[in-house]
Amino acid sequence: MLMRPTATLAALFFVSTSPLALAAEKPTDPQIAHIAYTAGTIDIEAAKLAIKKSKNKEVVDFAKDMERDHEAVNKQALDLVKKLKVTPEDNDTSKALAKAAKEERAKLAKLKGAAFDKAYIDNEVAYHKQVDGALETLLIPSASNAELKSLLETGLKIFQGHEQHAEHVAGMLK
Amino acid sequence: MRPLLLAPMLATVLIASPALAATIEVTIDKLVFSPASVQAKIGDTIEWTNQDILAHTATVKGGWDVMIPAKSKGKVTLKAAGTVDYFCRFHPNMKGRVEVTP
Numbered sequence: 130m131l132m133r134p135t136a137t138l139a140a141l142f143f144v145s146t147s148p149l150a151l152a153a154e155k156p157t158d159p160q161i162a163h164i165a166y167t168a169g170t171i172d173i174e175a176a177k178l179a180i181k182k183s184k185n186k187e188v189v190d191f192a193k194d195m196e197r198d199h200e201a202v203n204k205q206a207l208d209l210v211k212k213l214k215v216t217p218e219d220n221d222t223s224k225a226l227a228k229a230a231k232e233e234r235a236k237l238a239k240l241k242g243a244a245f246d247k248a249y250i251d252n253e254v255a256y257h258k259q260v261d262g263a264l265e266t267l268l269i270p271s272a273s274n275a276e277l278k279s280l281l282e283t284g285l286k287i288f289q290g291h292e293q294h295a296e297h298v299a300g301m302l303k
Numbered sequence: 304m305r306p307l308l309l310a311p312m313l314a315t316v317l318i319a320s321p322a323l324a325a326t327i328e329v330t331i332d333k334l335v336f337s338p339a340s341v342q343a344k345i346g347d348t349i350e351w352t353n354q355d356i357l358a359h360t361a362t363v364k365g366g367w368d369v370m371i372p373a374k375s376k377g378k379v380t381l382k383a384a385g386t387v388d389y390f391c392r393f394h395p396n397m398k399g400r401v402e403v404t405p
Contacts (some may be wrong), residue, residue, distance in 0.1 A: 193392050201356045201373065286334040287357065290394025297395060 139190070155271045158218065162210050162277065163217035164226070164268060165284060168260050169199040171230040172291075178237060179249045183273075188246045191298045195253070195291065202284060209280055243302070250299045257292035261285060324380075326350050331359055331371065334391075338398035343381055343403050350378040356392065360392045361399065368392070 156164065172195050179192035212219055233252055240248050264285040272278040324346040330337050331353045343349065353359055353371045361369040361377065366387060371377035384405045391397035 135334045198357050198393070205356055286396065287394065289395045290334065290391070293395040294393060 137172070155220070156212075156222065156268070158272060158274050158277055159215050159218035159273050160220040160222070161268050161281070162206065162215055163219055163223050165264075165281060166203055166206050166217055167223045167226050168263075170204040171226060172253075172256065173199045174230065174234060175182075175237070175249065175253070178234060179245075182237075182241070182245055183249070185246045185302070187298050188250060188302055191250070191253075191294065194294065198287060199289070202287060206280060209276060213274060213276065215274075215277075247299075247302055250295055250302060253295040254292060254299055257288050257295060260293060261288050264288065324348065326378075328352065331355055331397075334359075334394055334397050336361075336397060339398070340400040340402070343401055345381055345384055345403060345405055347403075348378050348380045349401060350376060352376050358393065359397065361389045362392045363387045363389045 176192040176196040176199070180189055180196070183189050183192065237245060237248055237252070264281055267276060268284065269281045272281055309357045324342070326348045327341050327343050327350070329341060329349060331351055333355065335355075336351075341349065349361075351359075351361055351369065351371045353373060353375055356373050358373050359371045361367070361371060361379070367379050367389075369377040369379050381401065381403045384403050386400065386402045389399050389401065
């Protein structure tokens with residue numbers, strides 16, 4: 130049986146970019162804190178790469194917005210876990226997220242110019258969508274501490290905003 | 304005689320001044336403009352107080368674009384009548400509206 134190459138690619142892409150779908154069990158608060166922090170760090174790393182590589186003003190501005198917002202949110206998250214005396218705990222979801230992000234960065238590092246810009250922004254749209262889904266269906270419902278839940282809910286609004294912002298930039302690149 | 308002279312002068316100043324312009328306060332908390340919709344007159348100022356740790360903007364497509372830094376304020380003085388929808392450029396899911404009457 131022949132599989133169309135695009136379908137194969139799509140299947141691979143889905144697997145490699147959906148580490149959050151792997152979480153079978155309900156994560157604990159220390160794990161949720163780790164996942165949320167990792168998700169933010171990944172976007173900061175991607176932004177730094179884009180700021181270094183892109184020559185497109187819209188793309189660089191967008192990346193700077195991502196870097197600034199996620200650094201602010203991660204700082205707030207660290208302050209909260211300190212206050213709650215929670216130690217973020219590494220877990221399979223965090224590990225899968227970090228692994229997928231490393232692969233994505235390696236892929237992006239090889240691209241240049243318009244091809245880089247498009248790949249970075251498309252990934253930003255997909256990545257934020259994926260994190261939105263995880264926050265809505267898994268992380269927010271699983272969080273037991275009210276302050277952590279509230280931070281995640283604000284985080285969801287931020288990520289949804291970023292997704293729309295990324296879609297706007299993607300539209301301008303066409 | 305001086306106090307007597309002051310009265311007509313004061314009256315002239317009061318008559319010559321335009322109607323007092325108002326400042327309308329809008330708060331931003333957790334990515335929400337509140338109140339989301341405000342009414343104002345030309346010459347009034349909208350002042351946003353941002354309680355978030357994130358920078359926001361109040362932007363009208365083809366119109367004003369106000370930067371509102373984290374834990375800070377931003378303002379605009381309204382110059383034209385009409386209803387305008389604004390949003391945050393950094394988080395386009397944040398939306399607000401100003402109805403400006405002459």
